Amino acid sequence: MDKSKQLGEENIGKLLMKFSIPAIVGMLVNALYNVVDRIFIGHIEGVGKIALTGVTVTFPIANIILAFGMLVGIGTAALISIKLGQQKKEEAERILGNALTLIIITSILVTIIGLIFLEPMLLKFGASSETLPYAKEYITIILIGVIFQNIGFGLNNSIRSEGNPRVAMFTMLIGGILNTILDPLFIFVFHMGTRGAAIATVISQAVNTIWVLYYFFGGKSVLKIRYKNLRLNAKVVMGIFAIGMSPFSMQIAASIVTIISNRSLVKYGGDLALGSMGVIMSIAMMVLMPIFGINQGCQPIIGYNYGAKKYNRVKQALKLAILAATVITTTGFIIIQLFPKQLISIFNKDPELLAIGAHGIRIYLFMIPVIGFQIVSSNYFQAIGKAKISIFLGLSRQVIILIPLLFILPRFYELNGVWMSGPSSDAIASILTAIFLFVEIKHLNRLHSEDKDVII
Numbered sequence: 001m002d003k004s005k006q007l008g009e010e011n012i013g014k015l016l017m018k019f020s021i022p023a024i025v026g027m028l029v030n031a032l033y034n035v036v037d038r039i040f041i042g043h044i045e046g047v048g049k050i051a052l053t054g055v056t057v058t059f060p061i062a063n064i065i066l067a068f069g070m071l072v073g074i075g076t077a078a079l080i081s082i083k084l085g086q087q088k089k090e091e092a093e094r095i096l097g098n099a100l101t102l103i104i105i106t107s108i109l110v111t112i113i114g115l116i117f118l119e120p121m122l123l124k125f126g127a128s129s130e131t132l133p134y135a136k137e138y139i140t141i142i143l144i145g146v147i148f149q150n151i152g153f154g155l156n157n158s159i160r161s162e163g164n165p166r167v168a169m170f171t172m173l174i175g176g177i178l179n180t181i182l183d184p185l186f187i188f189v190f191h192m193g194t195r196g197a198a199i200a201t202v203i204s205q206a207v208n209t210i211w212v213l214y215y216f217f218g219g220k221s222v223l224k225i226r227y228k229n230l231r232l233n234a235k236v237v238m239g240i241f242a243i244g245m246s247p248f249s250m251q252i253a254a255s256i257v258t259i260i261s262n263r264s265l266v267k268y269g270g271d272l273a274l275g276s277m278g279v280i281m282s283i284a285m286m287v288l289m290p291i292f293g294i295n296q297g298c299q300p301i302i303g304y305n306y307g308a309k310k311y312n313r314v315k316q317a318l319k320l321a322i323l324a325a326t327v328i329t330t331t332g333f334i335i336i337q338l339f340p341k342q343l344i345s346i347f348n349k350d351p352e353l354l355a356i357g358a359h360g361i362r363i364y365l366f367m368i369p370v371i372g373f374q375i376v377s378s379n380y381f382q383a384i385g386k387a388k389i390s391i392f393l394g395l396s397r398q399v400i401i402l403i404p405l406l407f408i409l410p411r412f413y414e415l416n417g418v419w420m421s422g423p424s425s426d427a428i429a430s431i432l433t434a435i436f437l438f439v440e441i442k443h444l445n446r447l448h449s450e451d452k453d454v455i456i
Contacts (some may be wrong), residue, residue, distance in 0.1 A: 002128035005087070007081075007084075007163065007300055007301055007304035007305065008085065008304055008305055008308045008310055008313070011322060012316045012317050012320060012421075015301050015317075016294075016297060016301065016317060016320050016321065016324070019160065019165040019296075019298070019301060020165075020294045020296075020297025020298065020321075020324070020391055021165075021169075021293075022160075022165040022166050022168060022169030022297075023160060023165060023168065023169065023292075023293035023294070023295075023296040023297040024289070024290040024294065024297070025169050025172070025173070025293070026156070026168055026169045026171070026172030026173070026293065026296075026316065027172070027289040027290065027292045027293040027295070027296070028286070028289050028290065029172040029173055029175070029176030029177070031143050031285045031286055031289040032176045032179065032180060033175070033176065033201050033204070034062070034282065034285070035282045035285060035286060036179060036180050037055065037179075037183060037185050037197040037198075037200075037201060038052060038055060038279070038282050038347055039346060039347055040183045040184055040187050040188075040197060041055055041138075041187070041193075041194055041197055042279075042347040042348040043348070044116060044187065044193055044194075045198060048129055048348055048350075049275055049348050049350045049353055050130055050134065051134045051193065051194050052112075052275045052278060052279070052348055053131045053134075053271045053272070053274050053275035053278065053348065054127070054131040054132070054133070054134025054138065054194065055134065055135065055138050055194060055197075055276060055278065056154045056262075056274055056278030056281075057122055057125050057127045057131055057132075057135040057262065057273055057274070058122070058125075058135050058138060058139040058142070059128050059258045059262075059278070059281070059367065060121075060125050060255040060256075060258045060259050060262075061114060061121065061122075061125075061139050061142075061143070061254075061255075062139075062142070063251050063254045063255035063258060063439070064110065064114075064251070064252065064255050065110060065114075065142070065143075065146050065149060065150070066149075066153075066251050067247075067248045067252050067255070068106045068110055068146075068248070069103070069108065069149060069150040069153040069154050069253030070153075070154075070248055070251055071106070071240075071241065071242060071244040071247070071248035072099050072102045072103050072106065072150070072154050072240060072244055072246035073099070073103070073150070073153055073154030073156070073157045073158070073244070073248075074157055074243070074244050074247045074382070075177055075239075075240040075241060075242070075243040075244020075245070076095055076096065076098075076099040076154065076155075076157065076158055076161075076244070076265065077157035077158050077160065077161040077239050077241060077242045077272060077296075077299065077300070078244075078299060078303055078382060078383055078385065079092075079095050079239055079243060080092045080095055080096065080158055080159075080161040080162060080223070080300065080306070081161045081302075081303030081304050081307070081383070082303045082306070082307040082311075082385065083095065083307075083425065084161070084163075084304060084307075085304035085305065085306070085307030085308045086307050086308075087347060088224070089222075089232065092162075092222060092223055093223050093225075093226060093229055094229045094233065094236055095153075095236055095239070095240065096158055096216070096223050096224075096225055096229065097225055097226055097227075097228070097230045097231075098227025098229060098230070098231075098232055098236045098237060098240065098352060099154065099155065099158065099240060100151070100155065100225055100230060101230050101231070101232055102232070102237065102240065103147075103150050103151050103154045103155070104147065104151075106150070107146045107147035107149075107150045107151070108147065110143070110146050111143050111146045111147070114139075114143040114146075115140065115143055115144075115443055116323075118136065118139065118140065118143070119132075119136065120140070122135050124259065125258075125259050125262055126259070126262030126263050126265070126266045127275060128266070128271055129273075129349075130271065131271060133419075134193075134194050136444070137193070137194055137195045137198075138194040138195065138198045139198070140198075141198035141199055141201075141202055141344040142198050142201065142202065144202065145198075145201070145202030145205055145206065147441030148202060148205035148206040148208070148209045149202075149205045151209040151212060151213070152171070152175065152205050152208035152209045152211075152212055155212045155213075155216065156168050156171050156172065156212055157296065158216075158223070159171065159212070159216075159221070160296055160297075160299075160300060161216065161298070161299070161300045161303075162221065162222040162223050163222060164221070164222070164359065165297065167215065168296075171208060171211055171212055171215075172208075173183060174204075174207055174208055174211055175204040175205055175207060175208035176204070178203070178204040178207055179200050179201055179203075179204035182199075182200035182203060182204065183196070183197055183200045183201075185200070186199050186200045187200075187280070195272040197287065203232075203340060207342075213225075232454045241263065242387050242414040243385060243387050245381070245387055245391060245427035246378075246381075246382045246387050246390035246391040246394055247394070249391050249394065249395055250391075250394035250395065250398055253394070253395055253398040253399040254398055256399065256403070257398055257399065257402055257403060257406065260403060260406045260407070261277065261284075261418060261421075262277075262408060264273055264410045264417075264418045265277055265279060265415070265418055267269055267361070268410055268414045268415040268417075268418065269356060269415045269418075272350075272352055272353050272356055273342065273356055273360075273415060273418075275336060275348075275353055276344070276353055276356045276357035276360050277360065277364075277418075279344055279348070279353075279357050279361075280357060280360055280364055280365070281363045282347065283286070283336065283343050283344075283361065283365075284364075284365055284368070287329060287332030287336075287365075287368060288329075288371065288375070290325075290328045291325045291328060291329065291371070291372050291375050292375070292377065294321050294324055294325050294328075294376060295321070295375065295376060295379040296382075297321075298317050298318070298320075298321040298379075298383070299379065299382075299383045300381040301313075301317045302314050302317050302380060302384060303383045303384065304383075305317070306383070306384045306385075309447075311445075311447050313446045314384070314444060315441065315444055318376070318377075318380050319375045321380075322373050322376050322377065325372030325373060325376045326369065326370075326372045326373055326451070327397050328372060329368050329369050329370075329371055330369045331446075332364070332365075332368055333366075333368045333369050336361055336362065336365050336368070337362060340357070340358035340359075340361050340362050341354055341358045343361065344357035344358055344361065344454065356415075357425065359419075359421045360415075362397060363416065363419035363420055363422075363423065364419045364422040364423065365422065366422075366423040367416055367422070367423035367424075367426035367427050367430075368426070370426060370427065371430075371434070372394070372427055373430060374397060374426070374430045374433045377393065377433045377434075377436075377437045378390050378393040378433060380437070381436075381440070389436060389440075393429070393432070393433050393436060396428075396429045396432050397425055397426060397429035397434075398425075401424075401425040401429055402421060402422070402425035403427050405420075405421035405424050405425055406418065406421045409424070
């Protein structure tokens with residue numbers, strides 16, 4: 001069966017497993033870039049907990065870097081899925097070529113601006129005189145390697161969209177495994193500390209990029225990167241940005257929230273509270289990355305079938321994705337509530353950091369069971385090209401609701417108020433998302449009943 005046509009014909013359950021499992025593995029491996037860095041950094045003799053806090057200070061910059069990768073990468077992937085569903089392969093290739101050019105341009109701009117304003121940004125983000133050197137030496141190298149991260153991440157989404165989830169998974173495995181090997185080598189054997197962790201990450205991402213470019217230029221891909229398509233087309237660029245603006249906005253929002261959160265954490269709990277949040281977010285990432293993998297797996301299925309007007313298949317894919325996401329987040333919730341200290345100790349065994357982190361993680365991730373539903377549902381609107389709704393739902397959780405809570409709750413509950421802002425925002429945003437999804441499902445039912453030629 002043709003790799004793209006299978007999206008409209010094969011059993012939805014089998015398709016979702018075929019696409020999501022490799023994507024989940026890929027996203028977990030992608031998360032390991034940062035998580036493994038923090039685990040090894042946290043165990044640097046004598047300075048582990050301070051170095052860990054220093055790396056945590058760089059989170060807003062890391063989010064901004066990822067935002068630009070998502071702006072182009074996810075926008076491109078969604079459009080490619082829709083175009084393949086409409087049997088418009090040449091248009092899909094034009095989108096792919098434009099995407100590579102956009103990634104290169106945006107990556108260079110991010111690197112230049114990031115390096116120019118690095119120290120003032122880190123100080124604004126919550127760095128102290130003690131943590132600033134560690135933050136600076138880590139993120140400087142990461143900024144130099146932005147182009148490798150964004151090409152590898154951005155175009156890997158397109159590999160999945162054209163119907164090759166296993167290749168996309170293999171791409172992520174290459175870099176993730178290499179980073180896990182190089183991290184202890186550079187940090188402990190070569191005694192390069194946080195700088196070594198960053199170098200290991202950039203080298204691994206560069207290898208990823210080489211593999212992805214080989215796949216699209218000379219491999220067995222359905223779509224090819226053709227030189228004629230590298231020239232930017234205004235209509236294509238606007239189409240990519242229109243859909244990619246949703247995840248981009250959410251990542252920028254995450255960066256803003258992290259800045260506000262960092263400053264509150266330092267104010268009410270000091271450097272160790274900030275370091276604890278870094279650990280908590282790493283653990284949350286390991287729970288949520290499979291959800292993003294499910295999103296990546298169901299996105300081409302939903303996009304293709306929506307483009308092909310097979311609305312029953314769209315609803316079935318959405319339902320199964322929400323169910324799978326909820327099972328994962330509920331499992332993560334149980335583990336977090338039962339074993340908080342054991343999870344924190346993986347990163348650092350300092351008694352004070354353990355006490356703050358174990359208490360914080362139980363509160364901050366208390367509503368994690370509903371986050372799977374909220375993320376998958378927001379992604380659904382992105383996958384069908386309704387970017388404005390997707391942006392609003394994503395921002396409702398990360399900005400519209402969360403930011404006011406981060407200002408209000410700490411004034412009454414201090415450090416506990418920072419922890420409480422997370423679950424409060426998750427709960428309210430999930431209710432809002434449920435309302436939008438209910439209306440959308442009714443709309444899909446109407447479309448299905450009006451289209452007599454739909455193949456079920």
